[in-house]
Amino acid sequence: MAKLTVEDLPLEGKKVLMRVDFNVPIKDGVVGDDNRIVAALPTIKYVIDHGGRAILFSHLGRVKKEEDKPGLSMRPVAERLSNLLNKPVTFVPVTEGKQLEDAIDNMNNGDVLLVQNTRYEDVKDGEYVKRESGNDPELGKYWASLGDVFVNDAFGTAHRKHASNVGIATNMPGKAAAGYLMEKEIKFLGDAVDNPQRPFVAILGGAKVSDKIGVIDHLLDKADKIIIGGGMAYTFYAAKGIKVGNSLVEKDKIDVAKEILDKAGDKLVLPIDNVVADKFNNDADTKVVEGDIDDGWMALDIGPKSIEEFENVLKDAKTVVWNGPMGVFEMPNFAKGTLEIGKFLGTLTDATTIVGGGDSTAAVKQLGVADKLTHISTGGGASLTYLEGKTLPGIAAISEK
Numbered sequence: 001m002a003k004l005t006v007e008d009l010p011l012e013g014k015k016v017l018m019r020v021d022f023n024v025p026i027k028d029g030v031v032g033d034d035n036r037i038v039a040a041l042p043t044i045k046y047v048i049d050h051g052g053r054a055i056l057f058s059h060l061g062r063v064k065k066e067e068d069k070p071g072l073s074m075r076p077v078a079e080r081l082s083n084l085l086n087k088p089v090t091f092v093p094v095t096e097g098k099q100l101e102d103a104i105d106n107m108n109n110g111d112v113l114l115v116q117n118t119r120y121e122d123v124k125d126g127e128y129v130k131r132e133s134g135n136d137p138e139l140g141k142y143w144a145s146l147g148d149v150f151v152n153d154a155f156g157t158a159h160r161k162h163a164s165n166v167g168i169a170t171n172m173p174g175k176a177a178a179g180y181l182m183e184k185e186i187k188f189l190g191d192a193v194d195n196p197q198r199p200f201v202a203i204l205g206g207a208k209v210s211d212k213i214g215v216i217d218h219l220l221d222k223a224d225k226i227i228i229g230g231g232m233a234y235t236f237y238a239a240k241g242i243k244v245g246n247s248l249v250e251k252d253k254i255d256v257a258k259e260i261l262d263k264a265g266d267k268l269v270l271p272i273d274n275v276v277a278d279k280f281n282n283d284a285d286t287k288v289v290e291g292d293i294d295d296g297w298m299a300l301d302i303g304p305k306s307i308e309e310f311e312n313v314l315k316d317a318k319t320v321v322w323n324g325p326m327g328v329f330e331m332p333n334f335a336k337g338t339l340e341i342g343k344f345l346g347t348l349t350d351a352t353t354i355v356g357g358g359d360s361t362a363a364v365k366q367l368g369v370a371d372k373l374t375h376i377s378t379g380g381g382a383s384l385t386y387l388e389g390k391t392l393p394g395i396a397a398i399s400e401k
């Protein structure tokens with residue numbers, strides 16, 4: 001059954017609650033890569049051009065304690081959004097209460113307001129209560145009460161069942177619609193991966209190991225090869241009994257990694273060598289090592305032999321889906337693996353090449369290889385969940401036509 005879209009909603013004079021994914025990299029109080037903000041502009045512009053009052057909600061990072069809040073304020077995002085829209089954006093530094101309600105009451109048609117990071121609700125009075133991330137029913141109901149209709153354009157968050165997407169939607173039956181970005185992402189991913197041209201190769205990296213390792217098990221049934229790099233690789237090293245030093249490892253996922261290795265055979269391709277560093281810093285001492293990583297060293301990028309091996313696997317691919325950088329690309333000395341793999345994908349002109357994820361997208365843009373790829377998706381975890389064939393809760397909660 002088809003879902004409501006933004007074009008099905010009454011907008012003129014309405015308070016239009018909008019969930020967007022503005023979870024973007026912030027450095028020293030300034031937005032880095034703004035791809036996710038730019039990607040949401042068509043829907044925001046449609047709403048305000050049709051006389052709606054756009055009330056935007058997004059999370060930023062993960063708020064687990066009170067001290068996380070100042071560095072994860074939405075204020076820099078409001079500034080960038082205002083520049084991109086070329087009009088003022090009211091930033092409300094709280095997520096509930098009179099200040100927010102008054103700011104909404106003061107809006108005129110065509111105005112834009114951005115609410116503070118929805119995950120501020122995860123910590124109250126110093127307690128990690130997960131009101132947003134746990135989809136607290138009272139919170140979704142409260143936020144829904146602030147508007148007349150709801151538009152969900154946060155594809156990057158669609159795999160989450162949180163108060164600001166699923167909570168609001170379920171409290172606005174018949175009035176919760178998909179935005180243009182949501183529609184575009186689903187259409188593209190559906191076309192590319194429901195019946196992929198083969199060989200179909202998935203590349204998985206990044207740092208969200210416990211979140212994403214489960215996907216690999218499902219991908220084994222779909223993909224012809226799965227390349228594992230970046231922070232995802234070293235939990236597999238640990239599972240194989242290779243020494244990992246101080247590299248990123250999620251100990252409680254080592255058993256999962258072992259099961260995947262048993263099942264995968266030669267479908268799974270791990271790094272042969274790595275660039276290791278003596279601290280998590282661009283100025284660290286570094287060296288390239290094969291196999292075991294000694295104590296006191298951590299792997300922050302894949303090494304040259306791994307790059308060669310990965311390219312060898314990728315060269316005949318007809319469909320490639322990539323989520324998660326191959327190293328800590330934010331530091332120039334550990335960006336090579338990500339850059340080389342990105343460049344190589346750009347040479348595969350016969351293949352459909354899809355890169356997904358907030359950080360992976362930032363990486364290919366920052367490294368200048370984005371425009372050689374077929375599709376840049378705003379969602380990493382969301383694309384992977386879609387690829388697994390699972391329902392995305394954020395989309396399921398949108399009203400049927």
Ligand SMILES: Nc1ncnc2c1ncn2[C@@H]1O[C@H](COP(=O)(O)OP(=O)(O)O)[C@@H](O)[C@H]1O
Nearest residue numbers: 206207208230231324327328357358359360380
């Ligand atoms: N070897 C590594 N050790 C630690 N962190 C890593 C390593 N390789 C990549 N990362 C980090 O992974 C992060 C991105 O992971 P993730 O959020 O899962 O990707 P995406 O946003 O593309 O879905 C980046 O900030 C990057 O620095």
Ligand SMILES: O=C(OP(=O)(O)O)[C@H](O)COP(=O)(O)O
Nearest residue numbers: 023156157357358359379380381
């Ligand atoms: O950045 C995101 O996902 P991604 O890192 O997989 O691309 C989304 O905004 C979801 O964030 P979350 O994984 O903290 O729920």
Ligand SMILES: [Mg+2]
Nearest residue numbers: 357358359380
């Ligand atoms: Mg990310």
